[in-house]
Amino acid sequence: MTASDQGPAAYKEAGVDIAEADAGLRHIVRRLAATWPPGGPGGGLGAVQMPIGYFANVIDIGGVGLALCTDGVGSKAIVAQLMAKYDTIGIDCIAMNVNDLLCVGARPLSLVDYIAVERADAGVLDGIAIGLAEGARQAGISITGGEISQLPDIVRGFDLVGAAVGTVPLDRIITGSDTLPGDCVIGIASNGIHSNGFTLARRALFDRARLGPHDVVPELGRALGEELLRPTFIYVPEILEIIAQIASVRALVHITGDGLLNLPRIAAEIGFVIDDLPPPPAIFGLIERAGGVAPAEMFEVFNMGIGFCVVVGAQDVAATLAILARHNRPAWLIGRAVGDPLKAVHLPQHHLVGRGKRFHPA
Secondary structure: OOOOOOOOHHHHHOOOOHHHHHHHHHHHHHHHHOOOOOOOOOOOOOOEOOOOOOOOEEEEOOOOEEEEEEEEOOOHHHHHHHHOOOOOHHHHHHHHHHHHHHOOOOEEEEEEEEEEEOOOOHHHHHHHHHHHHHHHHHHOOEEEEEEEEEOOOOOOOEEEEEEEEEEEOHHHOOOOOOOOOOOEEEEEEOOOOOOOOHHHHHHHHHHHOOOOOOOEEOOOOEEHHHHHOOOOOOOHHHHHHHHHHOOOEEEEEEOOOOHHHHHHHOOOOEEEEEOOOOOOOHHHHHHHHHHOOOHHHHHHHOOOOEEEEEEEOHHHHHHHHHHHHHOOOOEEEEEEEEEOOOOOEEEHHHOEEEEOOEEEEO
């Protein structure tokens, strides 16, 4: 559970207040943790294995770890409505959930969806289902049920959320706790903006730059709406292979809202020096210029071209990159872990250092 799809100054101006969301989240976490059975790890049936706040959590179901998470597509749904194109948004819903399950080392198994609509439209619902089915195929999971709610007094258009489950051996849950200074960070390419930061992106591109979703932008080589609707990459096959074959996997990190500041969420007093980032896709430069967004905030809100990170021992970098190449995933050695009780993220190429949820000039 995280206060995702949010950032500071420009994002707050766009209507998203990260500080208030974080304050509310702390209250929620305190109350929900009170529902846990006693015992913690090793505590038996139903015992919760991790604190709230990681990408997914795990409970003990008779000696097997059941991983659970939930996430949605956020305001990317608005772009789907503007384009009247609904057959990819379901892929995003699957991706946001299964990629989170991977971060604890779990094999995703199944998902249920929740679709809230202003009013039912069979064509729209079928388009959403097409994307859900394709996402499930890519992830190798089933979709075992869901709910459709017509909420004309609450919803404008539609909202799409999923909740996913997977399994992981209780003694092989990955949290990053064994990450060591000198371990290497491999960044895997994103497919553009993925499913985070759309409130800021829409404000910059549609409101400030006065671009329309059907406008063809030369530097993108396609209509703006088509670029924004690129579906989130699903990393399941390649990450499961890495888990199975690479002995030194320390941490797996889905780069969503908060960007590379997701790296310090791992359970170790480790910081990161990310000093070899590839150039970000053109969409990010367009948002930065159109919205007058500071580089620090761009890295706080967006993935900036890196959709997932794998932290491994230096001896396994080549083997990990080889697996990703076999899966046709562009990936790079982008940095390394360093000992740091403050858990800072250094971006020397961009003269930024990040702590908590903020980047500042280095």
